[in-house]
Amino acid sequence: MPYEDIKKEEGKVIKEKHLALYRDKEGKLHSYSSICTHEECDIAWQSEDKNWECPCHGARFTPDGHVISGPAIEPLREIE
Numbered sequence: 001m002p003y004e005d006i007k008k009e010e011g012k013v014i015k016e017k018h019l020a021l022y023r024d025k026e027g028k029l030h031s032y033s034s035i036c037t038h039e040e041c042d043i044a045w046q047s048e049d050k051n052w053e054c055p056c057h058g059a060r061f062t063p064d065g066h067v068i069s070g071p072a073i074e075p076l077r078e079i080e
Contacts, residue, residue, distance in 0.1 A: 008026075011023075022045075022064065030063075031080070032077060032079060033077040038057055
C-alpha cells in the first residue's frame with residue numbers, strides 16, 4: 001500500500017509532488033493538490049484540528065478538501 005506511514009484520519013503533504021494525502025477512517029487514501037486555491041501557496045496538515053491550512057493567508061479546508069474558511073472559495077483539486 002503506498003504511503004503506509006499515513007495513519008487513519010491523518011494527512012500528509014508531499015511537497016515535491018504538490019500532493020496532499022489523507023487516509024479516511026476506513027483506510028482509503030485520498031489525493032488532492034497541495035496548492036491552495038486562493039493564491040497558490042502550499043497547504044499543510046494540522047493534526048490537532050484534522051484539517052488543511054494555508055500558511056500564507058489562513059484558508060482552511062476539511063480533510064476531503066472543502067473550504068472551512070477563506071479567503072479561498074474553491075475546494076482543493078482532487079487528484080485521481
